[in-house]
Amino acid sequence: MSGLTLRLKAPANERLTFKDITPAKLAALSSHEIARLNVGIEKGGVALGDAFEISGTPGDVLTVEGATPTLDFVAFGLDSGTIRVVGDVGHYAGRKMTGGKLEVQGSAGSHLASGATGGMIHVLGNAGDNLGGIVSGDRFGLMGGIIVVEGNIGARAGEKMRRGTVVVRGKTGAGTGTRMIGGTIWAEGGLGPEPGLMMRRGTLIAPTVDSLLPTFVDTGKHDLVIVRVLARYLKSALGQLAPKPMPLFVQKIGGDTATIGRGEILLPAA
Numbered sequence: 081m082s083g084l085t086l087r088l089k090a091p092a093n094e095r096l097t098f099k100d101i102t103p104a105k106l107a108a109l110s111s112h113e114i115a116r117l118n119v120g121i122e123k124g125g126v127a128l129g130d131a132f133e134i135s136g137t138p139g140d141v142l143t144v145e146g147a148t149p150t151l152d153f154v155a156f157g158l159d160s161g162t163i164r165v166v167g168d169v170g171h172y173a174g175r176k177m178t179g180g181k182l183e184v185q186g187s188a189g190s191h192l193a194s195g196a197t198g199g200m201i202h203v204l205g206n207a208g209d210n211l212g213g214i215v216s217g218d219r220f221g222l223m224g225g226i227i228v229v230e231g232n233i234g235a236r237a238g239e240k241m242r243r244g245t246v247v248v249r250g251k252t253g254a255g256t257g258t259r260m261i262g263g264t265i266w267a268e269g270g271l272g273p274e275p276g277l278m279m280r281r282g283t284l285i286a287p288t289v290d291s292l293l294p295t296f297v298d299t300g301k302h303d304l305v306i307v308r309v310l311a312r313y314l315k316s317a318l319g320q321l322a323p324k325p326m327p328l329f330v331q332k333i334g335g336d337t338a339t340i341g342r343g344e345i346l347l348p349a350a
Contacts, residue, residue: 083103083136083137083138083139083140083141083142083143084103084106084114084134084135084136084137084138084139084141084142084143085134085135085136085142085143085144085145086128086132086133086134086142086143086144086145087132087133087135087145087146088131088132088144088145088146088147088148088151088167089130089131089132089133091148091150092126092131092148092150092151094120094121094122094126094150095121095150095151095152095170096119096120096121096126096131096150096151096152097119097120097121097152097153098119098144098151098152098153098154098155098156099153099156099157100156100157101117101119101128101142101156102142102155102156102157102158102159102160102161102163102180103138103139103140103141103142103160103161103162103163103180104159104160104161106138106142107138107139109138111134114128114129114134114138115127115128115129115134116128116129119131132144139161140160140161140162141161141162141163141164142161142162142163142164143163143164143165143166144163144164144165144166144167145166145167146166146167147165147166147167147168147169147186148167148168148170149168149169149170149187149189150170151168151169151170152169152170152171152172152173152189153170153171153172153173153175154169154170154173154174154182154184155173155174155175155177155180155182155201156172156174156175156176156177157175157176157177157178158174158177158178158179158180158182158199159177159178159179159180159199160179160180161180161181162180162181162182162183163180163181163182163183164183164185165182165183165184165185165186166185166186167185167186168184168186168187168188168189168205169184169186169187169188169189170188170189171189171190171191171208172189172190172191172192172194172215173188173189173192173193173201174192174193174194174196174199174201174227175191175193175194175195175196175215176194176195176196176197177193177196177197177198177199177201177225178196178197178198178199179198179199180199180200181199181200181201181202182199182200182201182202183202184201184202184203184204184205185204185205186203186204186205187203187205187206187207187208187231188203188205188206188207188208188229189207189208190208190209190210190211190234191208191209191210191211191213191215192207192208192210192211192212192227192229193211193212193222193225193227193244193246194210194212194213194214194215194218194221194222195215195218195220195221195222195223196212196222196223196224196225196227196244197223197224197225197243198224198225199225199226200225200226200227200228201225201226201227201228202227202228202230202321203227203228203229203230203231204230204231205229205230205231206229206231206232206233206234206250207229207231207232207233207234208233208234209234209235209236209237209253210234210235210236210237210239211227211229211233211234211237211238211246212227212237212238212239212241212244212246212263212265213236213237213238213239213240213241214239214240214259219240220240220241220242220261221238221239221240221241221242222238222241222242222243222244222246222263223241223242223243223244224243224244225244225245226244226245226246226247226314226317226318227244227245227246227247228246228247228249228318228321229246229247229248229249229250230249230250231249231250232248232250232251232252232253232269233248233250233251233252233253234253235253235254235255235256235272236253236254236255236256236258237252237253237256237257237265238256238257238258238260238263238265238282239255239257239258239259239260240258240259240260240261241257241260241261241262241263241265241282242261242262242263243262243263244263244264245263245264245265245266245314246263246264246265246266247266247268247314247318247321247322247323248265248266248267248268248269249268249269250267250268250269251267251269251270251271251272252265252267252269252270252271252272252275252286253272254272254273254274255272255273255274255275255277256271256272256275256276256284257275257276257277257279257282257284257343258275258276258277258278258279259277259278259279259280260276260279260280260281260282260284260343261280261281261282262281262282263282263283264282264283264284264285264310265282265283265284265285266285266286266314266323267284267285267286268286268287268323268324269286269287270286270287270288270289270290271284271286271288271289271290271345272289272290273289273290273291274290274291274292274293275289275292275293275345276293276296276335276336276343276345277293277336278336278338278339279335279336279339279343280336280339280340280341280342280343281340281342281343282343282344283343283344283345283346284343284344284345284346285307285323285326285345285346286345286346286347287347287348288347289345289347292333292345293335293336295335295336295337295338295341296333296334296335296336296337296345297333297334297335297337297341298331298332298333299332299333299334300331300332301329301330301331301332301349302329302330302331302332302349303328303329304330304332304346307325307326307330307346308325311323311325311326326346326348327348327349329349330346330347330348330349331346331347331348331349331350332344332345332346333345333346333347
């Protein structure tokens with residue numbers, strides 16, 4: 081596998097944007113054209129070659145070294161190949177991804193994977209608010225793909241999420257699954273307070289939840305085959321990154337009954 085490496089020369093004085101910088105798009109450009117790409121957001125811009133040392137040959141893998149939280153829109157529109165980030169990324173990483181893989185060896189800012197329809201994202205650190213959430217002007221949040229975060233995530237993850245799977249090794253912030261329409265969020269460290277506000281459909285899975293909205297109803301203990309099917313699917317798709325299977329019986333909490341109430345929060349049965 082061939083690849084290009086971008087090493088940040090010095091901490092940026094302004095936020096940088098990686099919109100449209102993907103392995104496939106770089107492979108179609110000459111080295112001179114790559115160095116001239118604009119990654120600045122202020123008047124005058126910043127050339128990619130001025131902000132980063134560029135080495136290697138464009139191919140299937142793009143490696144970004146020395147990344148900081150000022151680097152936004154990493155893997156925006158990624159459709160194939162792999163982007164590996166050594167360091168942190170800023171906001172909107174993985175936005176509108178349709179395929180490929182984003183690996184972040186640090187933490188991510190807000191709106192990770194917003195509007196994504198496919199692909200795989202793996203974050204070794206934490207992620208900010210609105211993971212897989214909606215952005216102003218969009219109709220839905222996350223619409224496909226798999227996201228794995230090894231740390232904790234912020235508030236309102238999965239807001240208006242329609243499809244896809246989010247696996248969180250740590251804990252979620254408040255309001256997980258707000259206005260959720262479909263998909264699954266599996267938090268191995270537990271759910272923060274009041275998940276599922278105005279949730280229509282979708283599944284939240286966790287060992288614990290800090291507090292529930294009064295519009296959620298405990299429907300009792302169930303042996304849900306779909307939970308085992310989901311666990312097997314994630315094991316095949318993620319291998320060692322897959323969450324540990326839930327117990328045979330789970331406590332199903334339905335809601336939000338303030339709307340159509342077909343969403344569910346699944347906890348280990350007592």
